[in-house]
Amino acid sequence: MIMLRNGTPTRAQSIDAALRYAGKGAIVTGLAAATLHGLQKFQPADRIHVLVGHSHQRTSSGYVLVERTTRLPAHVLKHGFPTAEVTRAVLDATRRMEKPNEVRALIAEAVQRGRTTPWRLHEELESGSDRGSALPRAVLPEIVQGARSVAEGWGMRVAARSGLPTMRWNVRLRTPSGLILPSPDGWIDEVALAMEVDSIEYHISPDDYRRTLDRHNVMTAHGIIVVHVVPSQLRDDPGTVIARLRDAYRHAARRPRPDIIAGW
Secondary structure, three states, X not given: OOOOOOOOOOHHHHHHHHXXXXXXXXXXXXXXHHHHXXXXXXXXXXXXXXXXXXXXXXXXXXXXXXXXXXXXXXXXXXXXXXXXXXXXXXXXXXXXXXXXXXXXXXXXXXXXXXXXXXXXXXXXXXXXXXXXXXXXXXXXHHHHOOOOOHHHHHHHHHHHHOOOOOOEEOOOEEOOOOOEEOOOOXXXXXXXXXXXXXXXXXXXXXXXXXXXXXXXXXXXXXXXXXXXXXXXXXXHOHHHHHHHHHHHHHHHHHOOOOOOEEOO
């Protein structure tokens, strides 16, 4: 493909050229497709990943990554481009990633934003090749258990090391009268103990910070003990977080459990 003007091609022009190069029936997948589906918590890929039928003879060239497959998926049109549905696109992207946190971020975003479900991801993993599947297979159980971000995935592993009862994630809470309470990031139901992962990403304005304080105040007003941590503590200093959780658990176990209903 030759551009008839100076300058760097736009992303759309690059995708269009990649599809034209790959030939009839080519479908965008991977991170380029994830972008077309509206996902964004990843670094843009240097290459446009396209799928073609196994009998195609085109090979990768330049920024175009051509993958031949016997499982060419049905496509949807996104911004005018034939695009692999989001479950396949996400897993095609993660199969080529090397960092677990990048895999967590992409899968968690796709699930949190309702683009796919853990069960669809599991089915696609089971149906596809084992090549490159180790990281997404390792991360998916965290998402099934409720983690909606990389930080919550870290929190899940830290909580599992604490020796405390199982911590559930993003559960719904209410009072016996039906009052809906904030859903904490982590929840130990036996003693009504919550863990909140406070990320600067979500506290960039006074209103964001006020909402966090409101959540804390509502939970504590109903007798819930709340432990606040930041992502860097979960990643870099898990021992301190574990000690805080154990102290909070002992404190929570000494008082009568508040009448909070979880997971309704």
